[in-house]
Amino acid sequence: MVAETFMVEVAFALPHKQRVVAVEVRQGTTARQAVALADLPQLFPEVPSSTFEQAPLGIFSKVLRQPDTETLREGDRVEVYRPLQIDPKxxxxxxARRQASGQ
Structure with a gap:
């Protein structure tokens, strides 16, 4: 019996460059596995490949608590979130300091 396959998208963006990669996956594929199949390190050589292996993931802007076990459905868009450059606080x-000093 042949496993059912379907298409999902994997998205990643930098401020100057964005990519959405269509990936054919089998039933039971996890979000993390789909990211690996998208081969983002080849598309973003300026980003360490470990970023894609460890980054938080989401599906349609909903952060996944367990991306290593979250299985995908047809049409899902897996989003790879970049690490924060600076703490929001x-x-x-x-x-606030700049505004208080008039800059």
Whole structure:
């Protein structure tokens, strides 16, 4: 018996470059496995490949608590989230300081 396959998308973006990769997967494929199949390190050589292996994942903007076990459905879009460059609280504090000093 042949396993059923279907299409999903894997999305990743940098400020200057975005890609959505269509991937054919088998029933039971997890979000993390789909990211591996999309071969994002080849499309984003400037990003360490470990980023894609460990990054938080989501499906249609909903963060997955267990991306290594979350199985996909036809048409899902798996989103790979970038690590934060700066803590949001620190960024707000810095903006408040700049505004207070008139800059």
């Amino acid at each position: 620190a960024a707000r504090l810095e903006r």
